Amino acid sequence: MSLNSEVLTVNQCCLWLCVSSETDDRMRAFAEKVFASETKDEDTREEISLFGVADDCPILNQELALTVTQLNILHFLFRSKKHIIQAQEAFATLLEEKPTYLEVPHFQRVAITGDYAAGVTMDDFELACKGLFRALTIREKYMRLAFQKYPNITSEYLRKVEGEKWKPEDQVLPVFTSPPAQGEDPFNTKTLPPNLGYVARMRDGVISVYKDAAAADKNEALPYPGPDYATFIDDMNFLIALIAQGPTKTYTHRRLKFLTSKFNVHEMLNEMEEMKELKNNPHRDFYNCRKVDTHIHAAACMNQKHLLRFIKKSYRVDADRVVYNAKGKEMTMKELFESLKLHPYDLTVDSLDVHAGRQTFQRFDKFNAKYNPVGASELRDLYLKTENHISGEYFATIIKEVASDLEDARYQYAEPRLSIYGCNPNEWTKLSSWFNKHRVFSPNLKWMIQIPRIYDIFRGRNFVPHFGKMLENIFLPVYQATIDPHSNPELSIFLKHVTGFDSVDDESKHSGHMFSTKSPKPEQWDIAKNPSYTYYIYYMYANIARLNQLRKERGMNTFQFRPHCGEAGAVTHLLACFMTADNISHGLNLKKSPVLQYLYFLAQVPIAMSPLSNNSLFLEYNKNPLLEFHQKGLMVSLSTDDPMQFHYTKEPLMEEYAIAAQVFKLSTCDMCEIARNSVLQSVSLLCGELSLSL
Structure with missing residues (x-):
């Protein structure tokens, strides 16, 4: 009690x-x-009694x-x-x-009793549950293989169905680099582990690790497990059949409606109690709740006014500095602006033209053009690239200013993406050199690597001979830095601050290729046609999973797979990411598949949603399923995507929350829960940087 x-x-x-x-x-x-x-003069009473009472019947006593x-x-x-x-x-x-905030409120709760409350026939109920059970075990298998998160509650129930007992030590979690202690240099190379002497080579699109060159020639790989190609195809085909299965669609649709109704009933019964609890909670409100921007691209992490202000400032300071190389001809900043027939003094946020609007709706090509300030690719190369004539100095300065704003805000964090294209293996060396040279580190930032799905462009320009070479350029340098960190210390240090990989591009582009056992291997894919989304996803996941096995053994941080998914395109994109991804960005198309939506709920797959971004590209704001997903219990968080294109204020993440709160009428509890989800979704919590005290 x-x-x-x-x-x-x-x-x-x-x-x-x-x-x-x-x-x-x-x-x-x-x-x-x-x-x-009863007690007075008992002797007298006995004497005047008209009859005596025997001892064997002591009624009076x-x-x-x-x-x-x-x-x-x-x-x-x-x-x-x-x-x-x-x-x-x-x-x-x-x-x-006793402080009042330590009391647990007595919320009124809804419970459905009875042995059978599914709302469908017993045969359909049994069929649907068997399919959902197998789908959850499929995701659990691939999450464990790559050291990615899987909810304990779901695992515990799966073990009960199998007649086993779940133990806390069975949980598999990613490994992340601990934040540097106060006064510790985050770029210190003295603690790098020694060389293992292994050899890494690519076979059939996946990097394998060998004890030495002789073992590599004999194809005697070390036992670092990865996904089996045929088994993956079988699992994928099962899920494709499951999401099209009538009884399962009916059952999951009814369960999702029930979850929404349950949320509404809870809100009606307990809204006042929640507000009372919020008011009694000292030193904690929405503003000082930790919140993470779980999906943001580094090249657009500043707002348009910030970029304009920086351009004008750099011109005042460095007008006569050589900052650009045009086909062998060096140019000062003043000469560069004169060649563009521009003067920074005359620029405004409107003439800068980096903000998305009506003209970008359903036009991803026009959206990509917004990365060029004033429509000039030269200014993009100068201010928003890590590799240019000044070694990405301006880009690093802008990012450090954004990081400084986050540190001043104190309760906001971000996970910006930097690009690796796979054109050549030196990209990693150049990117890590930029990171170390300009010391682009902040305790409020965690870095991710995004891989654009633009193989067709590279192949059309003969940058790579086949798709396998692109994969090799992306992953082989990371394997080599893991095996021998001292061979490339700058890359090894940079990888300590990288937490995952992302896959980006326009999902609405249809490749026409169906990923199957008949699909050619990456080394055989030499045509100037882009592989399918699922093809990209499988080979990225396979390389990350095996890489994580090696890095886990070495005590290094592992990487999460967190692709863009479900913004447009086929619903099978969401199916592939359900199997492979730790979490996804966007997820709009989940509303088209009740089965997948229910699976994402049961497995608590985190989803970073960006309603303002979607509003300018694919879906009007009032039609965004953010509120619907939140009410059903999916783990959704809010993110900015590209503040330069979509936001106006100095705090774009707060702007995202503020607009969502107004449009969807979110309560303070709702916003705090979404903020909490962003912390759970991000890697910073596991690194020990964030607190969950909301």
């Missing part, structure tokens, strides 16, 4: 005693008279004993009354001393 129920019981007892005090006084007086009459017992009970109650009042006063003092 809880402390509150104990206090309630004591209060009820004391109330009864106080109300019945007058009755007790009368009963006591009557009992004293009875007791006196029994009545007398009963009366004495009742009287003792009354005396005990009166003595107890004093102690109960004292206890009540002690409890009241205790409750006064």
